[in-house]
Amino acid sequence: MTMTTLGSNVDADRLVAEHFERELRGDVTAVVATFSPDVEHDVVGRPSVSRGRDEAGAFYEELFSDLALEDFENVRRYHGPGFVVDESIVHARATGTPFGIPGLDRPLQFRLLHVFELRDGYITRENAWLDVAAILAQLSSKPA
16 A cells, blocks of 8 residues: 655654654654653553553553564555644564463554644654454464
8 A cells, every 4th residue: 555645744754754663663762752741642442541751651561562563554644733643554463462362473464543643843642543353353363
């Protein structure tokens, strides 16, 4: 799939690209550095919203222990004043127990929708919507 960008915001694109690249490296400190100190990090389906860099960092520590992210395949991206909406296909390897299911080092693909709010060169809010049905279907099946 090719990325379609509606509107143009080079600084927002650069910030989101840096954030995704740091996630792909599994570098919690670098990921958290893209956030404002008062960031609100909300992954839909989790029991609570992470507030501040420390809580967001704890989320990423857990994420990176369960998933080795390999690629974000951009589908489309929308911009507006102070926000970016990004739709991607995530390619990963389930190295731990994502969503409580043993990953058994299996490959995993799922759709991911991000809504980022931006201010002063930082992400102030990250809202992530994952295709949990696709994740569960892949991890619940017996490995080949």
